[in-house]
Amino acid sequence: MTLDWHVIWEYRSDLLQGFVLTLQLSLVAIAGASLLGTLVGCLRASGGFLARRLTALYVELLRNIPIVVKLFLAHFILGIDALPAGIAALILHQSAYVADVTAAGLRSVPSGQADAALALGLSRRRSFSLVVLPQAARAMIPPLTTQYTQIVKNSSVVMLVALQELTFMTQRVEHETFRGLEAATTATILYAALALAIAAAMASVERALERRAA
């Protein structure tokens, strides 16, 4: 088995371009899934009966269908363009998991905390945003880190509708030079670097939350 790393240098601009698209897709999907997921999660934990049941249905429907299936439904059945379909599939898919994380985070804050805040004279809105939410947020950081890494990983499926992200580029290298192993190894390292970057960013968010709480 001989490896030829020159091919990586030759295809550096393609791989870089793919990496940038992966990064962009991931950031947009992280923002979207966080917003949507948090909203659904709050309703899931503390809405009325109907809101709780509807959000539970939302989570189960979106979580139990593979992301490729959602992507193909959006692109080939509904006829949405590849890029918006990919972003929508990524956001909808992961928002279900983020909703679960949010709901669990809110449930993990003892109800006495909100009672105490209300007893001290805080308004309902302030006791939620100043007392309950910050505590929930700290509990949410580790599972959210997992979910954000998952978004980066899942962004690779959009290559199946011909979006030229990092995994797509490894296939281009394979088709043109039969050096897929080298390209896939390089891509793996880049994905791992992204996962590390997310872990580091989330760790600093966690520290900031701790400082605010202290």
Add this chain to the structure above:
Amino acid sequence: MTAAALQQAHRAPATRAQERLWRLLLLAALLGVVWSARDLRWAEVWASAGFLLSGLATSGMLALAAISLGALAAVPLALARMHAPAGLRHAVVMLIELVRATPELLVIFWLFFALPAVTGKAVSGWTAAVAALGLIAAAHLAEVVRAGIVTVPKGQWDAALAVGLNPRQALFHVVLPQALRNMLPALIAQLVSLFKATSLAYVVGVIEFFRAVSIVNNAVFAPYALYLTLAAVYLLCCGLLTWCVRRLDPDYLLAS
């Protein structure tokens, strides 16, 4: 969203009337879907039922093969991560973390390229897919096994030995059953995740359920009926397994 609403949610469980109303709503929604789908080209789906079922069986077997392989490999990986000397331990940690950070799709491609390079001959898509999903399962389950062993209190060991069991009996009759009980939700959750990931195996030519549906659709063009079936089947299979996870541990957070 207010704290009061939050409290209310904590304190007021759903009444029986609400529960009944919800079931009625769900039933109505389901009937609505069935009613609006009545004129789709179901005859074409039915005519290919055998082929679709064999695709589904392939998906199921792929997931089961991967989780068996993963579970077998996970135990030594977990033990190595906990007890091996530093060099081996770091290597194992790096392997686990690298696999967990890599997209499933890329792991499949990677093994599809790497296995022939190692063995010297071409491998089938099935072999590459089983190896890739097995590797993914092993990396995730190694963490599950580690957590499962750690959560059995040390007192359980001591007590088992104190009542006269030998270490082997203590392991098999006291510690492992408890560890397995702790691991069960995570194990089923991993199976759900793997079953969904089998839909990616078509990229190396495996005709699993997702690919089978596409093939039938290319032949008879009944996209709505076929893709509705596709979504419903995944929903049913994964939903049932997820329901088992919920029953075992209501607070379990599914990761993927």
